[in-house]
Amino acid sequence: MNNTCPDFSMMASVMNSLLLQSALEKTGVQTRVQTAFAMQEVSEPYSRQRAIRHLEKGRVVIFGGIGAGTGNPLFSTDTAAAVQASEIHAEAVLKGTNVDGVYDCHSPDSNFIFEHISIRDLVSRGATSMDMMALTFCEENNIPVVVFNLLEPGNISKALCGEQVDTICNCSYVDPSGTVTGI
Structure with a gap:
């Protein structure tokens, strides 16, 4: 069979x-x-x-x-x-899913959602929002990943138009203090 x-x-x-x-x-x-x-x-x-x-x-x-x-x-x-x-x-991979972005499972407040995170940090934290092969491929090819709630009305249009929705995973990320993380 x-x-x-x-x-x-x-x-x-x-x-x-x-x-x-x-x-x-x-x-x-x-x-x-x-x-x-x-x-x-x-x-x-x-x-x-x-x-x-x-x-x-x-x-x-x-x-x-x-x-x-x-x-x-x-x-x-x-x-x-x-x-x-x-x-x-x-310009990016748009990952529509059933959650509101990438949550920080290591935070005392498990409801904390990253607005920005480097792909390297995402992988090191054991991300489950996307498979590791895909994340690694995006990192190696400098392709940001936008993780957003597909079920939230208007989010698809926002993601397509480049508006901030949920979490953006980049190959490098500059935090508010000016520190560059990732590649």
Whole structure:
């Protein structure tokens, strides 16, 4: 019997991409969904050049399918997003999730959310908001990660427009005293 679970996961990720596309287009944002496998009725095949061209035209490009672009179901969606961001020279990886950012689990107040943190600090603290391979890849390629609550109305638009939402993870961070941390 063939293991079809990875295929189901990739298809579920494409369905989520299509839902996101629908929501964005209802607000007037032009989008394109690209996938690693043929679904020509609802998406276009992944192409680095086409993705860059869409971005140049002001469109939002949504990559669907775990390991989209590689077609490899062994990559998490986080790692796939980091790889795609590097390939298209994206300004950031937007990590929509069900929490309000990255919490400091070492703080006496477990409700403390970082507004900014370096990726190196995030990894050293044992972050669980994103897998380590994806964080390391983003750090090595100088790609910031924006972690935000996907369920909070308006957060997707804010993240797309570069407004402050929840936590920004950079390769270096300057704290209020002027100290540089990270790379």
